Amino acid sequence: MSTKTSFVDVLVVGAGPTGSMLAYSLLKSNVSCRIIDKKEAPVSRGHADALQPRILEVLRSHGLIVKALKEGNKINTTSIWHPGPDGKIERVSRIPNITAPRGLYPFNLTNHQGAHEAIFTSELPKYGATVERPFAPVSIAIDEDQIDADVYPVTVEIQSASDPAKRETVHAKYVVGADGAHSFIRKSLGICNIGDHTDRCWGVIDFVPDTNFPDIRTTSQVHSSTGFCLIVPREDDMVRLYIPLDETAHYRDSETKKVNVGAVNPDELLEIAKRAFEPYYMNAKDGYHWWTIYVVGQRVAQNFSVSNRVFLAGDACHTHSPKAGQGMNAGMNDAHNLAWKLIYVIRKWADRKLLDTYEEERRQFALDLIHFDKKYVAMFESMALSGTGIDPVVHSKAVQMFGLFKSGIGIHYAGSMITCSHNQSAARYLIVGKRFPPEIILIARDDKVVQIHDVLPSDTKFKMLIFTGDIHGSGRKELIRSLAERLVEGRLLSERSYISCDRIEMMRMVDTLTIIKGYKGQTMYTDVPESLWTHWTKVFIDDVDITGEQGGKAYENFGIGPEGAVVIVRPDGYVGLVTTLHGVQEIFEYFRAWEIPMGTKTV
Ligand SMILES: Cc1cc2nc3c(=O)[nH]c(=O)nc-3n(C[C@H](O)[C@H](O)[C@H](O)COP(=O)(O)OP(=O)(O)OC[C@H]3O[C@@H](n4cnc5c(N)ncnc54)[C@H](O)[C@@H]3O)c2cc1C
Structure with a gap:
């Protein structure tokens, strides 16, 4: 061999x-x-x-x-069902599936x-x-x-x-x-x-349902006096059911507590689930696509x-x-x-x-x-322990409370060499360590509407967002010009080389995007020094679009005043640094903390 x-x-x-x-x-x-x-x-x-x-x-x-x-x-909605006064399940609320504010996608996929x-x-x-x-x-x-x-x-x-x-x-x-x-x-x-395992064992079945349960196409948490079931709607008319299982069931070793997935029978799982849906019926149309059991x-x-x-x-x-x-x-x-x-x-x-x-x-x-x-x-x-009398209002609130974290939008990285929040007040709502939020802005040269996320692609570059404030304000243009000169002198905007497959490739490590506060008719992209943009599509205005229906809220939503700000967005879309237009030294220090300066010979 x-x-x-x-x-x-x-x-x-x-x-x-x-x-x-x-x-x-x-x-x-x-x-x-x-x-x-x-x-x-x-x-x-x-x-x-x-x-x-x-x-x-x-x-x-x-x-x-x-x-x-x-x-x-797409799953837009969560429904919550509880036993009504007559003991039969009834819908107590139908709420958005995603409650995180300012997400581009208010649903699960x-x-x-x-x-x-x-x-x-x-x-x-x-x-x-x-x-x-x-x-x-x-x-x-x-x-x-x-x-x-x-x-x-x-x-x-x-x-x-x-x-x-x-x-x-x-x-x-x-x-x-x-x-x-x-x-x-x-x-x-x-x-x-x-860490550890929780004790409860859950069953999961994927199938196309034949049912008269009305909320089968929403995420539904069904808590009845005879059982509990979670529905997750899926592609191709399929649904997934999560079903809590009896501790003493035969698919769990009583001593080791390990589950034996091979012992599971999907019909048996569906029979248990059916109890939660009574008086509605729930059957599998064409058998099961997949099933499993697990402990958490x-x-x-x-x-x-x-x-x-x-x-x-x-x-x-x-x-x-x-x-x-x-x-x-x-x-x-x-x-x-x-x-x-x-x-x-x-x-x-x-x-x-x-x-x-x-x-x-x-x-x-x-x-x-x-x-x-x-x-x-x-x-x-x-909820799995049926009959414990969960308050439906508390239940709905709990589901909503978890929304920000669950959506992933709430991820907040702590201060480090790549998340520096000394000057957070320059852009109060662009929280350092959190993902840069979505916003509509206009391309200055042609008033085209742009979602700011689309100019922050995952292309491995840092993005330096320069919020100029009112570029016609006193001393503004000089301030922006001086910032641009210092960035160029410090070679932050230069192309860098790297070797890939024995070839030398060149690209910028930091891309600049400039966002002017002002009216379309009174602003020109040429007001921004050329060294700050690699292409005309990288100069923007924070103004409403030609329909008057969108745009014009970036400064307000980002908490940036007329004095402007500079924001560094990391290659993964998280805010790394917020500073003022005078903060060029801070910008250099941010990169110096981990960057290998250009031209350094490395082993
Ligand atoms: C029923 C169920 C439902 C879930 N639903 C969701 C959900 O809706 N959303 C969600 O975010 N998460 C969900 N999860 C969790 C999710 O499945 C896992 O967290 C996710 O799959 C982890 O991805 P992974 O790539 O890290 O690991 P895995 O998906 O486990 O992939 C690991 C890969 O490594 C391979 N591998 C393993 N060992 C070796 C080896 N020695 N050498 C080479 N290859 C190896 C495996 O073949 C596999 O392809 C669910 C889990 C379960 C059980």
């Missing part, structure tokens, strides 16, 4: 939603990357289904949203997990890659003496699951374990998972990285209840957070210490998620 040897910048282990998104993001940015998965074929049904509003925004920033929306099912993965994996061939199946690592080792050298310090032996004679030694600069809850990478590196594990890995050379992402480093629809979304957000940092370090634009912020930001998020999940699961668990 001969073992092949190869070299790659990043090896991604696991092609679930997390690994697929990460590999896509890296390959799209010219990083040499391979992705392997131990399974013969991708997921074709079931598993995770709901994408949250924040991830939909991220998909839009990658230009992938049209595809996702076309195939998925459901589809089977394989469809979500394919949003990314179907793009890989464009970059000359594909998921390599069925390959799994058999060993991983990090050469601790070479951690800071520009070499390949991680060695992974991989083997084909279908043909053990196919082995390869992969030398990688970085390895990402996106290999799910039972992560081989996590276990091999001796990283502990901290709420665990977070002790570390998300070893020596900033091997990283864990997704279920490999955090697990929680599926009911809030968070795991896949959290994994994708891990990928989104890690991708640009790896890209910057591999391009030699950033010091490796930038990678510290991955664990700082995403592990804290995972802990917050477990905290949220405990409260959320507790709500469901208490």
